[in-house]
Amino acid sequence: MTTTQHRPILEPYKGPSTRHRCPGCGKPREFTRYIDTQTGQHIAAHVGRCNRENKCGYNYTPRQYFLDNPTEETRAWLQSDQHLKTYTPPLPPPPVDYIPPQYLERTRQQLARNNFYRFLVKLFGEAEAARLADLYKLGTSKKWEDFGGLPVAFWQIDQAGNLRQVKIMAYHPDTGRRIKGKTRIIGKQLKPGGNLMQCLFGEHLLSAAPSAPVAIVESEKTAVIMAGVYPDCLWLATGGKNGARWTAQEVYQALEGRNVVLYPDLDSTEDWAERAKILAAACESVEVSTYLRDNTPPEDHREGYDLADYFIKRLLSPDQEQTTAQADQEDQEGFALPPGWQWEELNLKHGTHRVLIDHDGLPASWNYNPRTKRETLAVMIAEQPLVNSLIQTFDLQL
Structure with missing residues (x-):
């Protein structure tokens, strides 16, 4: 091995698989290993640095490793200046762009015609529906018109108040169910050519309540409804099973130090249990709730119900439930x-x-x-x- 073969660097981040369990503190997904840039291979399993510099501080460098494991080749490498040369990493990614704030204000005008808001009124009454709409900054789009109303705009707002993305979704005002084929993510239209990076829906709430427990569900609709049912939690949504790339470090790092409970849809329990292990790298604690699985009949399991579906039935009065069932039947029958x-x-x-x-x-x-x-x-x-x-x-x- 020649002296030029050793040019170790910390492995660049390319997803959760490039972060490992720290041999010092035992935390998963926090250890960055050194690789040899000539071969692309790791130096050794315990050679690397923990990302938790303040809480752990483990840092075992390649130089120290070769000092502890001397060979003629490594001695030659150490005696040369190769270990002092700086490796030039790839160019950093471009900075994240944000959607101009005036777009959010424009969508806050016609709330009374918002079909999702109309459903919230049906569930909770005017005052609570208005509180939830303000809490999550719900907007109204003119994209489609159905049942005399308009679709909702779900804004992704980060902890600093920046607009990351917006999703337009059409709902039935009586059943609260999505209208198939009427969902659009339109951030690129509002910021052409921008480098937009999504965040968790409801992330902006984290700053206002730094010690509050966090509950994460899949759909934005469920997060809003559950915020009305259990307001003591901060309810966030991924926006889909893989929405917002929520298991990427740049997204879940917003949950640093939080106590988090995941509430998967009935057809995603096992998948989310695996994802919880990734979030554990940043969170104080992560649990996967089985509440929905334990409290729903088999027919709901087959439908893949989520937490909102379970509580909607209990929030509606008998008359409302009959009207909703009829509207739902009509919607399904087309x-x-x-x-x-x-x-x-x-x-x-x-x-x-x-x-x-x-x-x-x-x-x-x-x-x-x-x-x-x-x-x-x-x-x-x-x-x-x-x-x-x-x-x-x-x-x-x-």
């Missing part, structure tokens, strides 16, 4: 009921049954002369439970 038609609950001997009633006040399944395509579709929807019942009762093979 049609609105014909004028004068409605769903009714019938309490029969063998249980409660949901029946579609036509404009004459009779079960829609009895209607043999639908007048429009919408009525024809409604009759087909009404007949389906009857067909299913016959199949179950008589074991019919249709």
Whole structure:
């Protein structure tokens, strides 16, 4: 080995796999190892520096390692000036750009027409809905119009108050469910050519309450609703399973020293348990809650419910729940009921049954002369439970 072969540097950050468990303090994802720039190989497993300089301070350099493990080659290297030469690292990434603040102010104008806000009013009332909208700086977009209202703008705001990104999402004002195909991330349109880096939704709340526990969910909608249910926690959202690249150090470092509880959707529990190990590098503590898994029936597990879905049912009054169920049914079936038609609950001997009633006040399944395509579709929807019942009762093979 020649003297020019040894040019060790601290391994550049290229994701969580390039950070290791510190041999000094035992913290995972905090140890940066030295690599040989000629070979790209690590010097040794314990040669490196802990990122927690104040709390740990472990720093075992290649020079000390070669002094402790002398060979003729390493002696020659140490006697030369090679170990003093500075390696020129790659150029640092460009600085992060931010969306101009005036865009947020423009979206704060038509809150009364915001369909997501209208759903919050339905859940909590005007005063609490207004508090939540102000807490999370909810905006309103003119991108689409549905059910007489407009979509919500979820702003990603960092701890310093900078606008990192904005997501436009359309919701049904009665069910609170997303309208499929109507979601857009538009930061690049507002800052063309900018180097935008996302952050956790709700991150701006961390500065105002430095000792408050933090709860992290997947969707922005869930974070806002849960802030109304349990206001003692700071509720943040990732914006998706991999939203905001939330397990990247530059994103989760905002949680430094915090006590964090993750509330995964029902179909993400195991995945988030693995991600919790990454966040542990920065957080004081990280837990993965099983509350949702332990308190929901099997059918909710199949649907992949999240925490908001669980509490929405408990927040609605019986009348609201019936209206919401009807709107939800219409939304899933992809049609609105014909004028004068409605769903009714019938309490029969063998249980409660949901029946579609036509404009004459009779079960829609009895209607043999639908007048429009919408009525024809409604009759087909009404007949389906009857067909299913016959199949179950008589074991019919249709």
